[in-house]
Amino acid sequence: MFVNIIAVIHNIYLTVGTEVCIVETTELANLIKDRRSIRAWEDKPVPEELLLQAVELATWAPNGANAQLWYFYIVLDKSTIKSVADAAQAGRDTMASWPEMAQAGGFPRPASTPPGASAPAAPRRMPLGDAPAMILVGARKRENPMDKVISERAKVDEKATEMLQWGSVLNPRIQSVSAGIAYLLLVLHQMGLGATWMTGPLAQSKGDVEKILKVPDGMDIVALIPVGYPADSPTGQRRPVSEVCEIIK
Numbered sequence: 386m387f388v389n390i391i392a393v394i395h396n397i398y399l400t401v402g403t404e405v406c407i408v409e410t411t412e413l414a415n416l417i418k419d420r421r422s423i424r425a426w427e428d429k430p431v432p433e434e435l436l437l438q439a440v441e442l443a444t445w446a447p448n449g450a451n452a453q454l455w456y457f458y459i460v461l462d463k464s465t466i467k468s469v470a471d472a473a474q475a476g477r478d479t480m481a482s483w484p485e486m487a488q489a490g491g492f493p494r495p496a497s498t499p500p501g502a503s504a505p506a507a508p509r510r511m512p513l514g515d516a517p518a519m520i521l522v523g524a525r526k527r528e529n530p531m532d533k534v535i536s537e538r539a540k541v542d543e544k545a546t547e548m549l550q551w552g553s554v555l556n557p558r559i560q561s562v563s564a565g566i567a568y569l570l571l572v573l574h575q576m577g578l579g580a581t582w583m584t585g586p587l588a589q590s591k592g593d594v595e596k597i598l599k600v601p602d603g604m605d606i607v608a609l610i611p612v613g614y615p616a617d618s619p620t621g622q623r624r625p626v627s628e629v630c631e632i633i634k
């Protein structure tokens with residue numbers, strides 16, 4: 386019985402006496418490997434209950450001090466989706482008009498452009514407005530008394546200055562919310578829905594999007610996730626694990 390339960394988890398090493406064996410968990414492995422970022426959707430509504438259930442499951446993600454600083458706006462209203470998409474496009478158009486952008490060669494090539502293909506001259510029209518649903522993920526701000534201690538001490542102490550810099554990289558608030566988003570994407574995929582984790586559209590429009598959603602003070606929108614039934618099926622690629630992992634023993 387115990388072994389049966391465990392058997393759904395991929396690559397878990399079970400020690401039976403002195404013998405160690407790898408347990409296959411095809412279901413979870415397939416779910417993880419089949420999920421792709423989906424950027425085109427069928428014109429079909431997404432049931433509210435599904436999205437709510439997906440968010441509820443996402444809140445079971447690990448998160449720093451179990452502070453649960455995430456907040457999820459599930460947007461089903463077409464006009465709000467359009468307003469968000471328009472704000473993102475307007476921000477992008479503004480940035481595209483800067484002379485510095487021409488010097489920098491324009492926006493980076495979209496992820497879906499095949500290797501070797503040239504980048505489009507004009508910024509690609511983002512299909513965000515076509516998304517049947519959108520989840521905007523917020524991160525609540527929380528004062529950590531330790532941060533105050535470190536920044537005060539950093540004025541007189543080199544080690545504390547170093548710690549201050551580490552703190553900005555470790556950022557448990559963003560790491561925690563990201564864990565929730567990763568869970569969310571997997572659950573949505575398991576439900577047959579297609580989504581993309583996006584920060585790009587917010588880079589030029591975060592303030593405007595927050596106004597549209599009436600986001601209160603003390604919260605930042607950190608990700609935008611269009612969701613719908615997939616109308617494309619991109620393939621995925623990853624570097625071999627040997628390039629991104631080392632075993633220290």
Ligand SMILES: Cc1cc2nc3c(=O)[nH]c(=O)nc-3n(C[C@H](O)[C@H](O)[C@H](O)COP(=O)(O)O)c2cc1C
Binds near residue numbers: 420422582583584
């Ligand atoms: C933090 C983060 C930000 C991302 N921002 C964007 C984005 O702005 N636009 C977009 O099209 N995809 C975005 N993506 C999706 C990535 O491009 C995608 O995950 C990556 O290319 C791997 O493809 P896959 O998700 O299909 O495996 C983002 C993903 C992450 C994790």
